[in-house]
Amino acid sequence: MNTSKLVMAAAALSISGTVLAGGTHGDGNSAVSGEPGKASDAARTITVEMYDNYYDPESIEVKPGETVRFVVENKGNLVHEFNIGTPAMHEGHQKEMMMMVEHGVIQGGKLNHDMMEMDMGDGQSMKHDDPNSVLLEPGQSEEVIWTFTDKSNIEFACNVPGHYQAGMYGEVNFN
Ligand SMILES: [Cu+2]
Numbered sequence: 001m002n003t004s005k006l007v008m009a010a011a012a013l014s015i016s017g018t019v020l021a022g023g024t025h026g027d028g029n030s031a032v033s034g035e036p037g038k039a040s041d042a043a044r045t046i047t048v049e050m051y052d053n054y055y056d057p058e059s060i061e062v063k064p065g066e067t068v069r070f071v072v073e074n075k076g077n078l079v080h081e082f083n084i085g086t087p088a089m090h091e092g093h094q095k096e097m098m099m100m101v102e103h104g105v106i107q108g109g110k111l112n113h114d115m116m117e118m119d120m121g122d123g124q125s126m127k128h129d130d131p132n133s134v135l136l137e138p139g140q141s142e143e144v145i146w147t148f149t150d151k152s153n154i155e156f157a158c159n160v161p162g163h164y165q166a167g168m169y170g171e172v173n174f175n
Pocket residue numbers: 053079080081158159160163168
């Protein structure tokens with residue numbers, strides 16, 4: 001990354017500052033959706049495949065208190081996210097994802113990893129490293145280990161702009 005690009009990105013960020021204030025990465029993992037789990041506590045593995053623009057399976061069943069190991073595979077041609085949260089959390093995250101697209105961090109089927117690592121000032125970066133989600137390029141696969149706590153309104157969703165609206169979310173059903 002050369003200096004002029006960096007300056008441009010920083011300038012663009014300050015313009016988007018009001019959007020960012022709606023919810024920065026790292027603050028949205030409240031107890032409503034559960035908490036990061038330990039692999040040793042996971043009795044079950046669920047493989048979730050991501051396509052353009054839907055999940056397979058489209059819903060999952062969990063028990064309150066259960067820890068699940070998710071193996072998330074992107075089988076589509078676009079960048080996709082697997083994110084566990086409430087509808088309100090997803091809505092907040094969609095604003096951040098929009099910014100990632102505007103800044104060229106998400107480019108259709110590719111992620112700009114250099115840009116994601118870049119320090120934007122004020123401790124902000126475009127890193128996508130929340131424990132409740134993974135953001136994957138086509139062909140990539142990663143794990144999310146999550147402990148579902150109390151029964152609540154939780155979905156797994158892709159917050160890449162337009163994908164949630166196209167139906168790329170699934171229900172977490174408690175039983
Ligand atoms: Cu998607």
